[in-house]
Amino acid sequence: MTPANAFDGTPDADSAAAPLAVVTAPSGVAVVRKTVTAPAAANNNSLSALQYAAEDGHAIAQWKLGKMFADGGGVERDDLRAFDYFSRIANQHAEDSPGAPQANIVANAFVALGRYYATGIANTRVKRDPERAREMLSYAASYFGSAEAQYSLARMYLDGKGIQRDVKYGVRWLGLAAHKGQHEAQALLGQMLFNGDHLQRQAARGLMWLTLAQESATPSEKWIHQSYNEALAKASEDDRAMALQMLQRWVQGRRD
Structure with missing residues (x-):
């Protein structure tokens, strides 16, 4: 296979995007929590404003809070809370148009969820689930055209960790991401x-x-x-x- 015929950018029929159900965790308990309490050390006006906006369904606020808890930026790191915020975005905006203003945020939320499922979150209800990770990344890669998702999906296929190794698919997704500047x-x-x-x-x-x-x-x-x-x-x-x-x-x- 040469790059010329591996990077045509046409989604395969079996990877065509379809709305994903992201609502429940493996235990059957809803992923999204209605009430979120900030750590005392970070209980300031800025965080409170973000939480208020997030509870009101604003995707940007949900993304910012998810990143804060995922990275430990200004709050104690809490991957489960980050997972919950990213899940809210995916639940509420999975069918948004790829051209919508918040499309990049939605795609990134799916990527974050895919990466969490790829490894699991220790001592939580979020268990390692490579197939679920592949679904999340495939959706972001094909429907939203996310270069980050395409790269992560390429690595899954090339490494064969948790899914069947498929170099052809891996190279295809890798080429798409590379041409987008990833x-x-x-x-x-x-x-x-x-x-x-x-x-x-x-x-x-x-x-x-x-x-x-x-x-x-x-x-x-x-x-x-x-x-x-x-x-x-x-x-x-x-x-x-x-x-x-x-x-x-x-x-x-x-x-x-």
Whole structure:
């Protein structure tokens, strides 16, 4: 398989989007809680205002609170509360148009839920459920076109953790995410192409993707910088020149 026929961007029939039911946890108890009490240390006007808006059904407020509890930003980290807020968004907005103003928030909520299901939340009702994770990510990837979901879904198929390994599907989703600028997808795709891993080796194209990826990578993403440096050291002069031409075409918007 070559990138040309793997990245056509057409959803497969069996992955066509359909509304997902996200309402109940494995125990059968509703995921969404009506009453949320903030930790005393974070009980300030700003948090209270967010909670009030979240209770009133505002997706942006629900997303901000979910991220706060997921990251421990200004409050004690609580993944179960984060899961509940993301679930509210998914429950209430799953059928929103992909062009709606809050579509990106909804897609990100599905991605967050998918990642929680992929690992589970220790000592809670949210158990590891790879198939549920795949459903969440597939919905965000296909219906909303989320690059983050496409990358996470690609990793699931390529790694075969909890689901049947499918390199063809993995490469397809990886290519879609890379073309949308998801830098982790670009790095992994670049690695695979440069090394000929599961794909026909295309060193110049691989170096191009790795170059794009390392420009967006954070200092903590050392694997991306390392992969780029190793590829650059191994690349021939012709490969480097061709990769530069591909980068110029990318900048000009000719992303073939």
